[in-house]
Amino acid sequence: MSTTAAPAPAPAARSLDAARVRADFPILSRTVRGKPLVYLDNAATSQKPRAVIEAVTRYYTAENANIHRGVHFLSERATEAYDAARAAAARFLGAGDSREVLFTRGTTEGINLVAQSYARTNLRPGDEILITAMEHHSNIVPWQIVAQQTGAIVRAAPIGDDGELDLDAFASLLTHRTRLVALVHLSNALGTINPVRRIADLAHAAGAVVLVDGAQSAAHLGVDVGALDCDFFACSGHKMYGPTGIGLLFGRAELLERMPPWQGGGDMIESVTLEASTWAPIPGKFEAGTPAIAEVAGLGAALEYLDSLGLDAAAAWEGELLEYATQQIAAVDGVRIIGTARDKASVLSFTMDGVHPHDIGTILDDDGIAIRAGHHCAQPVMRRFRIPATARASFAVYNTMDEVDALIASLQRVRSVLG
Amino acid sequence: MSSISELYQSVILDHNRSPKNYRRMADGNCTANGRNPLCGDELTVWLKLDGERIEDAAFEGSGCAISRASASLMTTAVKGKTRPEAEELFDRFHRLVTGRLPGDEVASLGKLAVFSGVSAYPVRVKCASLPWHTFKAALDAPAGAARQQPIA
Numbered sequence: 001m002s003t004t005a006a007p008a009p010a011p012a013a014r015s016l017d018a019a020r021v022r023a024d025f026p027i028l029s030r031t032v033r034g035k036p037l038v039y040l041d042n043a044a045t046s047q048k049p050r051a052v053i054e055a056v057t058r059y060y061t062a063e064n065a066n067i068h069r070g071v072h073f074l075s076e077r078a079t080e081a082y083d084a085a086r087a088a089a090a091r092f093l094g095a096g097d098s099r100e101v102l103f104t105r106g107t108t109e110g111i112n113l114v115a116q117s118y119a120r121t122n123l124r125p126g127d128e129i130l131i132t133a134m135e136h137h138s139n140i141v142p143w144q145i146v147a148q149q150t151g152a153i154v155r156a157a158p159i160g161d162d163g164e165l166d167l168d169a170f171a172s173l174l175t176h177r178t179r180l181v182a183l184v185h186l187s188n189a190l191g192t193i194n195p196v197r198r199i200a201d202l203a204h205a206a207g208a209v210v211l212v213d214g215a216q217s218a219a220h221l222g223v224d225v226g227a228l229d230c231d232f233f234a235c236s237g238h239k240m241y242g243p244t245g246i247g248l249l250f251g252r253a254e255l256l257e258r259m260p261p262w263q264g265g266g267d268m269i270e271s272v273t274l275e276a277s278t279w280a281p282i283p284g285k286f287e288a289g290t291p292a293i294a295e296v297a298g299l300g301a302a303l304e305y306l307d308s309l310g311l312d313a314a315a316a317w318e319g320e321l322l323e324y325a326t327q328q329i330a331a332v333d334g335v336r337i338i339g340t341a342r343d344k345a346s347v348l349s350f351t352m353d354g355v356h357p358h359d360i361g362t363i364l365d366d367d368g369i370a371i372r373a374g375h376h377c378a379q380p381v382m383r384r385f386r387i388p389a390t391a392r393a394s395f396a397v398y399n400t401m402d403e404v405d406a407l408i409a410s411l412q413r414v415r416s417v418l419g
Numbered sequence: 420m421s422s423i424s425e426l427y428q429s430v431i432l433d434h435n436r437s438p439k440n441y442r443r444m445a446d447g448n449c450t451a452n453g454r455n456p457l458c459g460d461e462l463t464v465w466l467k468l469d470g471e472r473i474e475d476a477a478f479e480g481s482g483c484a485i486s487r488a489s490a491s492l493m494t495t496a497v498k499g500k501t502r503p504e505a506e507e508l509f510d511r512f513h514r515l516v517t518g519r520l521p522g523d524e525v526a527s528l529g530k531l532a533v534f535s536g537v538s539a540y541p542v543r544v545k546c547a548s549l550p551w552h553t554f555k556a557a558l559d560a561p562a563g564a565a566r567q568q569p570i571a
């Protein structure tokens with residue numbers, strides 16, 4: 001804590017000093033192909049601040065021990081740190097009770113856990129799972145698998161040409177047969193922000209539970225599971241400035257308590273005999289085996305880091321970057337933005353007449369600029385827009401207006417190389 | 420020459436813009452589909468074989484400049500060749516784009532030598548070789564049967 005005479009500004013008014021933020025991320029000072037790195041592939045994974053890297057290193061250098069099983073000093077310390085990270089994650093997600101937050105391997109594992117534990121035991125033949133046409137494959141395939149296992153049916157609500165969910169169509173697909181609604185909060189392929197609260201209200205009124213894929217929203221919108229009124233919320237540490245291999249799944253306690261474990265092993269039991277076992281209370285019931293302890297330490301540091309920046313300030317800055325980039329890219333001949341929803345964040349997906357996104361990606365890479373070119377694990381979205389792929393620039397808190405200018409200049413170069 | 424201009428040589432750009440043999444072949448007797456699930460590139464190759472000789476070759480599909488130009492130049496190059504000659508050409512082409520073809524052999528590839536710049540971009544090797552893998556699958560397909568060639 002610093003002490004100053006001036007009154008502290010309100011958190012929402014904290015503005016962001018991009019240069020200072022950049023200094024926190026060691027990788028941003030490297031060069032790529034002889035040019036300064038311009039990293040605009042944040043929707044794939046974000047870079048890591050020094051605080052996260054150091055937390056992981058510190059754990060292995062000075063604190064390494066297994067949790068929940070030692071009586072020795074280091075094990076006790078590791079257990080405390082692990083539990084503290086869970087409490088921090090619960091605060092970050094707005095969960096009232098840290099038992100409602102499970103550590104997973106990431107968004108994908110969180111969704112699969114809900115599919116295999118909640119949906120598989122609760123769905124009957126003819127029951128419906130309602131998703132949207134803008135989902136990432138990880139919020140499609142687990143439902144298809146559980147539908148095969150249970151005889152349930154997966155339906156998808158369509159999206160409009162602007163990439164917005166068709167709410168009327170969604171409402172008409174929502175029936176008494178719908179038992180589960182699963183949708184993305186912030187689309188990685190289009191940048192669309194879905195009105196999750198409104199959808200949750202509709203879904204609950206129809207008697208369905210709601211899972212939110214928060215892979216993109218956790219670090220770019222900020223999350224309050226209470227305000228969203230969702231039943232499950234899944235996100236990935238590596239997309240929120242934390243390590244790979246760790247994620248969070250929020251689930252309402254009364255649901256988690258009634259769900260069977262989905263993996264068995266150490267740490268998830270209360271007692272084991274050779275004939276039968278009983279389960280630990282939540283969250284332990286869902287965390288079989290030695291967890292990713294170092295990654296949890298890193299994730300804890302990432303949440304602290306996000307807190308210190310202020311998510312509101314970060315989101316506001318990313319909003320300015322997106323708006324500027326959206327304006328500037330219009331000057332490049334033949335560019336078409338895919339995803340023009342009114343409510344958007346951090347993602348700019350586009351195509352260029354006569355140029356395949358792969359060729360865009362290669363030429364930008366030659367200028368040190370990292371974007372993604374492809375279907376973004378959202379093939380149904382590509383099919384919906386009748387395109388094979390898009391190029392996608394996605395922003396994070398450390399990006400700058402100069403980097404947007406570099407992107408646009410490089411796109412002009414694509415035009416001049418490929419005609 | 421920068422590596423970008425070496426990758427996107429004018430011959431490649433021309434074949435990307437107006438590919439040769441870009442058509443559905445009605446009287447072909449072998450065909451295969453190729454796709455690169457990573458980027459969504461897809462193409463179909465048709466061949467008309469007369470015994471061991473490739474009388475005609477054509478393709479259709481969507482892909483990047485490298486894969487379109489490669490399919491265009493490939494269909495041109497294999498026309499009139501026998502099956503073993505075409506397979507040998509594929510082998511040399513593959514060594515070229517993976518950087519394993521000795522410099523003094525590059526010229527033997529004729530126009531296909533314009534793909535020498537690809538070896539500097541390992542992720543683009545699949546783009547250049549997808550048409551060839553699909554061609555090979557078509558060659559090996561029993562007459563009339565379409566073969567899926569999942570990854571180049």
Ligand SMILES: Cc1ncc(COP(=O)(O)O)c(C=O)c1O
Pocket residue numbers: 043044105106107108109136138139184186187188213215216236377
């Ligand atoms: C919207 C969305 N959902 C789910 C995922 C899957 O996340 P992960 O691969 O970290 O499990 C991603 C990541 O690309 C995503 O963008």
